Structures are given as structure tokens and as C-alpha cells.
Amino acid sequence: MRPYTFAQARSVREALRGAGSDTAFLAGGTTLVDLMKLEVMTPERVVDINRLPLDGITLDRKGLHIGALERMSDVAADPAVRENYPMVAQALELSASAQLRNMASIGGNLLQRTRCGYFRDVSTPCNKREPGSGCSALEGVNRGHAVLGTSDDCIASHPSDLAVPLVALSTVVHLASARGTRSVPLDTFYTLPGSTPDVENVLRPNELITGITVPRSPWAAHSLYVKVRDRQSYEFALTSAAVALEVRGRTITNARVAAGGVGTRPWRLTAVERALTGRPATSATFEAAVVRAADGAQPREHNAFKPALLRRTLVRALTELQESR
Amino acid sequence: MPRSPVGREIDRVDGRLKVTGAAEYSGDYRAPERAADLAHAHLVTSTIARGTITRIDTAAALASPGVLRVYAAPEPIERLALYGVTGQAAGFTEPYIPLQTAAVHFYGQAIAMVVAETPEQARDAAALVTATYAAEPPRTSIADEPHVPAGPTISGSPSSLNILAPGVESIDAALAASDVVVEAEFHQNVQHHVGMEPHAVLAVWEEPDRVTIYAGAQIPAAYALGMAQRLGLLPQNVRLITKYVGGGFGARVVLWSDTPLAAAAARELGRPVRLVLTREQMFTLTGHRSHLTQTVRLGASRRGVLNAVSHRSLAERPSTMSFTMTPAHSTSDALYSTPNLHVDAQLAVLDIPGSRAMRGPNEAPGSFALETAMDELAIATGVDPVALRLRNYATTSPSSGLPWSSKHLDECYRVGAERFGWSTRSATPRARVDGQWLYGTGMATAIYPAARRTGFAARVQLRNDDTAVVSTATSDLGTGATTMVAISGADALGIPLARVTPEIGDTYLPPGAPAVGSSGTHATVPLVVDAARNVIAELKRLAVTRDGSPWQGAAAEDLRYERGILHGGGRSMTFGRLLTAIGSRGVDMESSPGGDPIPGVIHHSFGAHFCEVRVNRFTGETRVTRFTTVADVGRVINAKAARSQLVGGVIFGIGHALLEENHLELRTGRLANSTLADYLVPVNADVPDIDVVMLDRPDPRLTGPLGDGSEDVGTGSLGARGLGEIGTVASAAAIGNAVYNATGIRVRDVPITPDKLIEHL
Numbered sequence A: 001m002r003p004y005t006f007a008q009a010r011s012v013r014e015a016l017r018g019a020g021s022d023t024a025f026l027a028g029g030t031t032l033v034d035l036m037k038l039e040v041m042t043p044e045r046v047v048d049i050n051r052l053p054l055d056g057i058t059l060d061r062k063g064l065h066i067g068a069l070e071r072m073s074d075v076a077a078d079p080a081v082r083e084n085y086p087m088v089a090q091a092l093e094l095s096a097s098a099q100l101r102n103m104a105s106i107g108g109n110l111l112q113r114t115r116c117g118y119f120r121d122v123s124t125p126c127n128k129r130e131p132g133s134g135c136s137a138l139e140g141v142n143r144g145h146a147v148l149g150t151s152d153d154c155i156a157s158h159p160s161d162l163a164v165p166l167v168a169l170s171t172v173v174h175l176a177s178a179r180g181t182r183s184v185p186l187d188t189f190y191t192l193p194g195s196t197p198d199v200e201n202v203l204r205p206n207e208l209i210t211g212i213t214v215p216r217s218p219w220a221a222h223s224l225y226v227k228v229r230d231r232q233s234y235e236f237a238l239t240s241a242a243v244a245l246e247v248r249g250r251t252i253t254n255a256r257v258a259a260g261g262v263g264t265r266p267w268r269l270t271a272v273e274r275a276l277t278g279r280p281a282t283s284a285t286f287e288a289a290v291v292r293a294a295d296g297a298q299p300r301e302h303n304a305f306k307p308a309l310l311r312r313t314l315v316r317a318l319t320e321l322q323e324s325r
Numbered sequence B: 001m002p003r004s005p006v007g008r009e010i011d012r013v014d015g016r017l018k019v020t021g022a023a024e025y026s027g028d029y030r031a032p033e034r035a036a037d038l039a040h041a042h043l044v045t046s047t048i049a050r051g052t053i054t055r056i057d058t059a060a061a062l063a064s065p066g067v068l069r070v071y072a073a074p075e076p077i078e079r080l081a082l083y084g085v086t087g088q089a090a091g092f093t094e095p096y097i098p099l100q101t102a103a104v105h106f107y108g109q110a111i112a113m114v115v116a117e118t119p120e121q122a123r124d125a126a127a128l129v130t131a132t133y134a135a136e137p138p139r140t141s142i143a144d145e146p147h148v149p150a151g152p153t154i155s156g157s158p159s160s161l162n163i164l165a166p167g168v169e170s171i172d173a174a175l176a177a178s179d180v181v182v183e184a185e186f187h188q189n190v191q192h193h194v195g196m197e198p199h200a201v202l203a204v205w206e207e208p209d210r211v212t213i214y215a216g217a218q219i220p221a222a223y224a225l226g227m228a229q230r231l232g233l234l235p236q237n238v239r240l241i242t243k244y245v246g247g248g249f250g251a252r253v254v255l256w257s258d259t260p261l262a263a264a265a266a267r268e269l270g271r272p273v274r275l276v277l278t279r280e281q282m283f284t285l286t287g288h289r290s291h292l293t294q295t296v297r298l299g300a301s302r303r304g305v306l307n308a309v310s311h312r313s314l315a316e317r318p319s320t321m322s323f324t325m326t327p328a329h330s331t332s333d334a335l336y337s338t339p340n341l342h343v344d345a346q347l348a349v350l351d352i353p354g355s356r357a358m359r360g361p362n363e364a365p366g367s368f369a370l371e372t373a374m375d376e377l378a379i380a381t382g383v384d385p386v387a388l389r390l391r392n393y394a395t396t397s398p399s400s401g402l403p404w405s406s407k408h409l410d411e412c413y414r415v416g417a418e419r420f421g422w423s424t425r426s427a428t429p430r431a432r433v434d435g436q437w438l439y440g441t442g443m444a445t446a447i448y449p450a451a452r453r454t455g456f457a458a459r460v461q462l463r464n465d466d467t468a469v470v471s472t473a474t475s476d477l478g479t480g481a482t483t484m485v486a487i488s489g490a491d492a493l494g495i496p497l498a499r500v501t502p503e504i505g506d507t508y509l510p511p512g513a514p515a516v517g518s519s520g521t522h523a524t525v526p527l528v529v530d531a532a533r534n535v536i537a538e539l540k541r542l543a544v545t546r547d548g549s550p551w552q553g554a555a556a557e558d559l560r561y562e563r564g565i566l567h568g569g570g571r572s573m574t575f576g577r578l579l580t581a582i583g584s585r586g587v588d589m590e591s592s593p594g595g596d597p598i599p600g601v602i603h604h605s606f607g608a609h610f611c612e613v614r615v616n617r618f619t620g621e622t623r624v625t626r627f628t629t630v631a632d633v634g635r636v637i638n639a640k641a642a643r644s645q646l647v648g649g650v651i652f653g654i655g656h657a658l659l660e661e662n663h664l665e666l667r668t669g670r671l672a673n674s675t676l677a678d679y680l681v682p683v684n685a686d687v688p689d690i691d692v693v694m695l696d697r698p699d700p701r702l703t704g705p706l707g708d709g710s711e712d713v714g715t716g717s718l719g720a721r722g723l724g725e726i727g728t729v730a731s732a733a734a735i736g737n738a739v740y741n742a743t744g745i746r747v748r749d750v751p752i753t754p755d756k757l758i759e760h761l
């Protein structure tokens, strides 16, 4: 760990004062402190934001509002979330461990960094950590890496489970900086690696996430998150799927689908959504709808299974959701 | 009247200390008198696998706060004063001297050490050390590098055998002449021991030539001897304390580079030095199980009677510390009766971190191959897997022809099949579905060698307060060895367990048995019983000779010791009272030498595993849902600890079958999964209820009395046979066989992960 100065902020304004590219905001610290110990992140200033009034889980006509500092465990346990957005609660409960979920915040979760092993080992080249140094994963061990949205400079997968259902549900992220506040759809909040994998989102250096809003919808309540991994707990996804369906009679009238573990950002699958809409909720529909889910995938030596596993994960999630009605 | 604790469910004597955090592991010791002086070391490791260091820049580290010293290779030898190790200890000591040359032998080798006032200062300064290298391409492929014969197995038997029935020309001819032939190739990646406690050491010098080392060690005597030679000291001037150890599994058999470096720095600085490896460093600095390829060929009659068994393997020989991997050892060369047997082990020299025995070192991978092939033979012949094994049951070893001292494997099959409900199984693969889950069952046989071990000692002291102390410098890796010593002592002396204090893990105690090869218990028990016998004889001698004794002048033969009390001539007295009466605080005796192997028999522990798995028919995750293990492990000393060992062994097998692998990057020689996020071990959610039965059939020819025996000493703990590894052996095969039964897919490359199943689901 490198030396840094530490301050505790009591208000958003205080937190933003003097914040720049050398500043890191400390929420639960489960990503930040980890990466500081590994010297992957070496901020000169750490500003503790835990006393900021960025809390609250409320449901109104517009949707579900969650403060950036709400803890993963509290959001997962909230009755309104469980009832109206089951896949959000499920994605949280399938993340990390109980201890981590008690510490980790929603804002921090959306900003967590990739689990690419080369990113975390400072002795290996990595464009995301050190622009221009090269990408060790291209020829290295890349079983956990992305197949969608990759570039020749980075193939790191986005690690957040929570972000997958949030992207499916058109969640909006609320940001605040000295210049004022703005709201950005989560889907466009995240950027593709391209030739600048060190840039992962549109957040500015002196900007805070204050909260998110998950819009209200008839389909969010009929939703499911499925996470596929080698180990039954305490592991990131090989693939995951967030699916929400509105079914009238036997017909799917609305579908929301996103995938995790496969993309360089949480991956919304609008083509699959379209292929489901207006069709009967049968396994034939599901099988047909996912055929092209991984179009454009660029598999590497160890992750060539991901397109097929993605399709299977989607069918499983849709089938399980439909059977649960 | 005390009931013997042998075979009962006994809580660990140190359980409370451990769960409350009061037990001091190596990293917890603080050398109280010199705590203010304590300095902390941190290692810097290489980032190439082969070549030489051309320069190490330590300036920034030296200027960093709190830094006392930076030692960087190649350092002048006088400063750290480390020497080569020869003779007996050499086999248990890393063969190169750390930080003394510019040569890099593997990725992750120690190339510098920073010592500072706090652990954080040392760690942060270590990150500032940079090295430049003249790198050479590392040798990383076992397939491409030249192959050499492995040499003798761990127990000294040949690793290459060709036993042919009269008139048979070759193993190939025997196979060709068989009605049914199964041939299968198996592969597994590097695996790690992953003990819960990190490797940690504290070195405290009492004199310029005398040091006390606190470190986790499985063979305390060899570890201390290796340290003495490394540091250029007399053997008696190194004291090793290894009282609590958070898991060995083979990784603490070897004296690696960390302990000598910490001790050398402590000597040079004149301060106690503590060094704790990071979890990442443990993956390259404390050994691993070699990755390997195996080929098994079985030839049998249509009824499944074996005519030929061939088992070949190819594994690593790291250019530094190397464990000789011979996976047919005690598996194919011992398990089934066959007239034609061929085993062969080859190794390829690689620039990879040192390898070491890992729980069931040969037997876990070897049995995975053999027992999977046996399942394939069961399918090919249509014979039930249990029946197939009984049909090929060996009553003498197929390689040596010798009988076993005790073998009840047939009973393991019978009891296990019954408890598990094996008879309701469907032999047809992919026949059973429950919603999204395909399910199926499988079984496999476990076998692990045992041997009598000699050359160790225990001491029993009787004290004037009617308590006893039993001492022997073995180590307790978390297995319950300390409790075993107490139980054996309580049984031998016939006194309550609570009145026995066990003392282990200190090389100033009588030389104890190594905690390796599932032998700690069966090597220790006879020593304790014998020391108890000797101390009882000594007590009688004192009784008839000493002033103050009511029996002074009587004949020792007329005295009888029973349950802590001496009887004779119509009088009785506890040993404590007698000792008080003669003015003695205590009397102690050591065990006698003896216990040589009994010729003409061999020893193994046995077991049978039965398991059920579920495989998701969409996404291919395998979940183990039921597990029954029946083990033939001789006399059970502590039913509770024994069951824990077997359960833990099966969990190791779950890791082997479904999760554990470290990928070696062929280009760089880097082990890519060297963190606990990337190297997956089972978590609780992966582990079902594991049903364990121990037959409790004593094996006195393995664990018998050392001397003549005596009527007065309790011998209830004799007949034990090791069980630390048997649960690990073949449990992975049982899981793989169940996956086949559930899905019809045979995966021969462990771990069995979803990506290997979905293509065929």
C-alpha cells in the first residue's frame, strides 16, 4: 500500500471539495482497500463517504430508489425489493459472502473492478491498470474473461452480479459533482474497453454516485436471476442471466433479458427480448430466442465454452421463471 | 472407575483454545521478553521462471519508513550465513540456498527480503524492490521435455514393474489376449495444499549460536536438523516449537526458504524476526501437487475378471524440490488381483516451483485413474461396480505376493452398499431426472499404505498429584494428534483423560513420529504404551527401594499396578500418594527402542466410497448430494477426530473432482491461479452431509507392543492404523463415476467443470 491522506466527509459538497483523479471515495472498501493493498489502486487521497446521507430504499410510482451507500445485505433483505424486484434481491444474495455483503455498498458494487487475475497482479502487463503495457490475458489464462464487447486491448469481464438485473430493468444512475447533478442510464454509464480499457464508465473523477432508480414495471415482479459457477457459493459468475417476463394468457407481452460473466460490461440482450415478445411462453420459444444471444462473441483459448453456456443459462432462467408462475 | 477413552467421541483437548483464539500459532508468538525488539520480514519474488538476475534495485525500499535491511540476491554469503544441507535432512530441505545466487529456478522464487519495524512497512517497502533479469525460455511442458524414469517410490518399491503370467510375452500381449479392454487417459493440473494457516515463522536467538524457531512443521526433527545445517549450528542448538499447526497436507514436510531467511536475518540484526508469507506466495514457495497425465489399460474376461492391469504416468520433476510422483504406487500395484501387471512412472524436468507430497500424494491421482477405469470396465462388461471389485478382490498383493496384516475391504463394500442403498441404483446412465437435475450414483475403492515406523520415543511422567504428562515431539496439524497422545496415555495408565497432560510440538521433547503418510497415530501409540509400561516398572522399583514406601524391601514382582493404584501385600496406594510418601515429585521413563517391521506382511488402510451427484441438465454444474464412506482403519482411537479426518478427506476429494486446479502458463512458467479467488477449494455449500463408518478392526501386527508387554499397562490403543489420507483417496473417482451415471458423460480431466459437460448434455 502507498501512503495516502485520509479524510471523512459529512456532506456531498465536502466530499467533492478538492476531489480529482488522485482521490478515491471509500464506501465499504471491499474493492478499494483490496486493490490498494495489491497496489493496483494507489490513490493519494482517500475520502470516506460513509457518513454522507446517501441512504434509503423507497418504492414509489416511479420505481425503486436506492441510496448509493445502502449495503448489499440491506437491499437484498428489503421486502419491497424482494416482492417487486426479485431478481435484484437474488443477484445480491448470490454475490460474494454474507460478511462482504454487510460491508459493501450499492454504489461501490457498480464501480467494482474486474477480477482479471493479471489486472490484480502488478508484476504482469495489463492495459487496464497500466495503459499501453499490453494485455496478458489474450494469450494467458482467460477462462473467466469476456467474449462480448472485447477489444484487442482488453477482454476483462464485468464482475458485478447486481448490475445485470439493473441493466435489464433500465436502471438510472444519479450522479453529483461540483457542477451539479445528472442522471445516466446504467446501460450507457458503462463504456466498452476499446483502446482505453482503463476507462470503464462515464463517471468523472470528481463525481459521486448518489443513488439509483429502478423503474416500476409489470415485469420486474416476475423475474429471476440465475448464476452459473463452478463452486456453489463465493465465486463470480461463469455466466449469469437476469430475465423478466410479462405474460398475458400464454403470450409473452414484454421481456427483459441481460447477461453477466460474458461481457466487458453487463450485457443487455435486446435481440433476445424481441425474439421472445409476442410468442407463447414455451421452451420452443426460449430455445429459438437464445440462438443468436452470443452473436459476435470472440472466444479465446479457455473461454470458448461461454457462448454455449450463455445460451443454456438463458434457457434455464426462462424455463425456471416460467415454471415458477 | 475410569472408562477407557479409546474409541469414544472425545473433544479435542485444545479445542477450546483454538475456537477462542487463545492457541498461539507460529505467527501469533511474540517472544514476550523481546516483544519490543520484534522485527518483521517480507519476501520479494521473481517474475521470470528461468534465467539470472542481472540487477536488483533496493534504493527506494531502503529509503522507505521503518526499513532495517534489504537483503537481495546475490548477497555475499557471509552476511546471511546460509549453508548447504546434506545427509538425512537433505531430503526434507529445499535444495538451493535462498538469496545466495543470481539463478532463478522458478516464477515466484524468493529473490529479496525486506526487514522493517512493522509488517506493513516491510510489505510496502518490498513492493518498491525492482529486479532486472536475463531471462531464458522456461521448460514448462511435461509432454515436450525429455522423460526420465521416476526411480523408487516413496516406500522404496520400484516405480516400474512388469509382472507377467507364465508364457505371456508382454503386457501388450496380455491385453490383446483379453476379451474386454478398457484404455483411458487422465489429466490433472497443479493442485495445492492450501492449509488455513499461512506459513509463518518467528526466529529468536538466545545466544550467537543458539536459536528457537516457531514454525509449523510436519517432521519436527528433520526440520530442526535442516535448520541447524542451513545456519551452520550444532543440531542441539536449534529448538523448534510447532505446537499448533493450521494444516499440513504435505506442505510443511519441507524446510522451504522462508524459515532459514527469517532466522538468518534475525541473527544478523540481533533481533527476533517474524516472517509471514502472503497467500499468493504460499502457492509458489511451499509446494504443490505435480500436474500429471496417466494412462490406464485394463484387460478382462467377459465376466470382468482382470487379466492385465497397466498404469503409466508422466509428471513433473521441478528443477529444485521435487516429489517423485508414482501414482500407481499402492493403487494399481496393490489393489486388484491380476496375473499380468505393468506400472511405470516417468518425470520431466521443469522450471516450476518445488513440488511436494500432497494428501494421498500418489494415491489420490492414481486411484482417480484406476477407479475410473474400473467403472469403465463395469460398463463394458455389464457387471455391477461393487460386484466387479469383489470379483477381482486381492488376498495377496499383486506386486509383492505378500498377504495383508489385516484387510476387511469386502466388509467396507458390503456395509457401504447397504447404508447407501446401492441396490436401488439404475446402472443405465442418464436414467434419472428430478426437474432440472440429472442424478446418478457412483462408487470407488480407497487404499492407502501403512508401515511400522521406528526410531522415535515418548516419555511418560507420573506426578505426585496423581496426574501424568505424556511427551513426544510429534506435531498436531489440526488432526487431533495431541488428543490422541492423551487418550493413549490415559488408556495405558488406566487413569481419567482429564488427568493426562499431553506435550508435543517441541524438539526438546523426546523425538516424536513425523506427521506424514497417515502414520502419526500408529507410530506414536506403541511409544506411549511402552513408556507407560516402563514408568510403571520404575514406580514399582521405587516402591520397593525407597524410604517412606510401605513396600520398601518387598519384591517388585509382588506389586500390581491397576488404574493408577499400586496393590501388594494387602495394601493399596495411588501413584501420587506413593510418590509423595517417598518424597518424589514425579518419576518419568521413555519408551524403549523396537517395533521393527514384521516380515512377510504388508499393511494398508482401505475404504469404499459411495456417492450421489446431481448435474444441471441446462448448465452442467455438478453438485454432490450424498456421500457414504466406510473405512477399514484398524483400531479407532478417537471416534470424533477420526470421523473429522475422513470427512475432511472426502472434502479434499470434492475439491479434486470438481474445483481445484492451477494453470501453468507455458510461455511464462507462472502459475496463473495463485490466489484463493482463482484457486477454488470447496466451501460449505459444496459439501453434503458425509456419512462415515469405521469398522474398528484392530491391526496389532502394524501397531503392536514394542517390548514384551506387561499385564499392568493398558493396551487398548494398540492396533490403530492411519486414516488421515484414506478419505481423500478415490473419493474423486466416486464423484466422477456418479457424474457418468447421471449424464452418460465420462470426464477424465479433473476438475469436472460445467464447460466439460455442456457440449454433451
Ligand SMILES: Cc1cc2nc3c(=O)[nH]c(=O)nc-3n(C[C@H](O)[C@H](O)[C@H](O)COP(=O)(O)OP(=O)(O)OC[C@H]3O[C@@H](n4cnc5c(N)ncnc54)[C@H](O)[C@@H]3O)c2cc1C
Pocket: A024, A025, A026, A027, A028, A029, A030, A031, A032, A033, A034, A049, A068, A069, A094, A095, A096, A097, A100, A103, A104, A105, A106, A107, A108, A109, A110, A111, A112, A159, A160, A161, A162, A207, A208, A209, A210, A234, A235, A236, A237, B677
Ligand atoms: C472475495 C470477494 C468476493 C466477491 N464476490 C462478488 C460476487 O460474487 N458478485 C459481485 O457482484 N461482487 C462480488 N464482490 C465484489 C463486491 O460486491 C464489491 O467489492 C462491493 O460491492 C464494492 O462495494 P464497496 O462499498 O465495498 O466499494 P468500495 O471498495 O468502497 O469502492 C469501490 C470503488 O468505487 C468507488 N466508490 C464507492 N462508492 C462510490 C460512490 N458513491 N461514488 C463514487 N465512487 C464510489 C471507490 O472509490 C472505489 O473505486 C466480491 C468481493 C470480494 C472481496
Ligand code: SF4
Pocket: A114, A116, A117, A118, A119, A125, A126, A127, A128, A129, A134, A135, A136, A137, A138, A153, A154, A155, A156, A197
Ligand atoms: S483483460 Fe483487461 S484487465 Fe485483464 S490483463 Fe487484459 S487489459 Fe488487463
